[in-house]
Amino acid sequence: MDAQQTPTLEVKALQDAFAATGAVAVAGQDSSKLAELANQVPIVRLVDVVLSEAVGQRASDIHIETFEHDVLIRYRIDGVCYQIAKPPKSLALAIASRIKILSNLDVAETRVPQDGRILMTREDRQIDLRVSTLPxxxxxxxxxRVLDKGALNKTLNQLGMEDPTRDAIERIITRP
Known part of the structure; x- marks a missing residue:
């Protein structure tokens, strides 16, 4: 992957589709208005694509950071952060609200850190996403934090251990 990964065509199209609706999320809006914006089809699809692509690219983390004029979406893959998308600042609150809805967090609360989780299935694998928000x-x-439960079920052979090491470990773990 390039050091500065560009947004996929689908992510870019979804950003443009939301911008075309003219909807803007503003800090201080009530939770019902934020939930309405977060449930618009382009935002739902944008967040779903970001989450699915992260799992497909074996990202360990997804970072969504809000800056003065824009939002930066990055994946951490093999310890390195790659920029995936740079949506306009007008999408920041809608993206955050969508993720909060998925993780059962308080959509209206933006002044204190919150933690939650999202459980999703992709290709018959259970994916656990641990969500942390910080004002x-x-x-x-x-x-x-992307936790692929299916990736954790490896045998000692699949881990690439040499036979003597594997045999020693198997003897130790089968002892009473």
Whole structure:
């Protein structure tokens, strides 16, 4: 992957579709208005694509950071952060609200950190996304930790251990 990954065509199209609706989320709106914006089809699809692509690219984290004029979406893959998308600032609150709805967090609360989780299934694998929000001067920063439960079920052979090491470990773990 390139050091500065560009948004996929689908992510870019979804950003443009939401911008075309003219809907803007403003800090201080009531939770019903935020939920309405977060449930608009382009935002739902944008967040779903970001989450699905992260799982498909084996990202360990998804970072959504709000800055003065824009939002930065990055994936951490093999310990390195890659920029995936740079949606306009007008989408920040809608993206944050959508993620909060999915993780059963308080949509209206933007002044205190919150933690939650999203459970999703992709290709018959259970994916657990741990969500943390943190208020910043320009909005909320969100980090999603991607835990692929299917990737954790490896045998000692699949881990690439040499035979003597594997045999020693198997003897030790089968002892009473």
């Amino acid at each position: 910043t001067i320009h909005g909320e920063s969100i980090v999603l």
